[in-house]
Amino acid sequence: GEDVEQSLFLSVREGDSSVINCTYTDSSSTYLYWYKQEPGAGLQLLTYIFSNMDMKQDQRLTVLLNKKDKHLSLRIADTQTGDSAIYFCAEMWVDSSYKLIFGSGTRLLVRP
């Protein structure tokens, strides 16, 4: 089935690390994405990972993938107040039209 799950809310203190989790469905040759949505704004592509990789690092962002458990995480190092937003993980099904299936989003609140 098409179901991507995320926890709904995360609160961290400024300067701490944030870890946002996601579980995804099992489909072949999947790419997995993280998008950021600020209030009233569109979806900003943060990073993505191919399902045969374990990890990808991009500046303050680290994506970890556990294929066995179909678990994806996004770690934000040194979280800033500007990181407060909703974070969506999404799965691309390459055996269809490359559509994205989104999770419900995790609202990250960064406290000063």
Place this chain on the structure above:
Amino acid sequence: EPEVTQTPSHQVTQMGQEVILRCVPISNHLYFYWYRQILGQKVEFLVSFYNNEISEKSEIFDDQFSVERPDGSNFTLKIRSTKLEDSAMYFCASKAGNNEQFFGPGTRLTVL
């Protein structure tokens, strides 16, 4: 940096009226998409378009919806007879041959 643009940013319409939401995808992209996000809910796939035809559509995309690429730059979503439940944020996205899917800022549709 190239980006996906959408107009209008906000559309208010009466129930039963037709609306056309417009998008200009990134110029060298080949795959085009419409998604919607009802307030407070996840982003849902509506339709994908490739090689001048629909490649996949969701069950949401019924006969009231249509898409068109009338020229080399625009990609439109038409809702023939709007219903209250069509109120949502509508996002256009485009993708090149790689796997980065970029989203526009969205059009907020309010049906009264």
